[in-house]
Amino acid sequence: MKLITIFQDGGQNIIINDNDNSNLQEYSKNISSLLEFSNISILHASNSSTILRPSKILSIHVDKIQEITNTNDEKEEPKQEEQIDIITDTDGD
Numbered sequence: 001m002k003l004i005t006i007f008q009d010g011g012q013n014i015i016i017n018d019n020d021n022s023n024l025q026e027y028s029k030n031i032s033s034l035l036e037f038s039n040i041s042i043l044h045a046s047n048s049s050t051i052l053r054p055s056k057i058l059s060i061h062v063d064k065i066q067e068i069t070n071t072n073d074e075k076e077e078p079k080q081e082e083q084i085d086i087i088t089d090t091d092g093d
Contacts (some may be wrong), residue, residue: 001017001018001019001020001021001064001065001066002017002018002019002020002024002027002062002063002064002065003015003016003017003018003062003063003064003065004016004017004031004043004045004060004061004062004063005019005060005061005062005063006043006050006057006059006060007057007058007059007060007061008056008057008058009021009056009057009058010056014050014052016043016045016048016050017046017047018045018046018047019046019047019075020045020046020057024062024064027062031043031060031062032060034052034054035054035057035060036054037054038054038055039053040052040053040054041053041054046059080085
């Protein structure tokens, strides 16, 4: 999974998630091709498409992130209570 941050002129950053599992270097190289065009570029991610003006892009940062798995679906085993013996002194001497 990739997290793409596009830094634009004017301070408005665009953050995009992509479910791509390709090599980070290869993926970054493909993303950098957006900057080669003069008018507009379209970035297609797994869940969205973004129309960009390359002349307004200052930089693009690509991170590889771990997928978050939902652990709520897993059944929890019931916790067993531990029996504790308490010994008290009953001699009245």
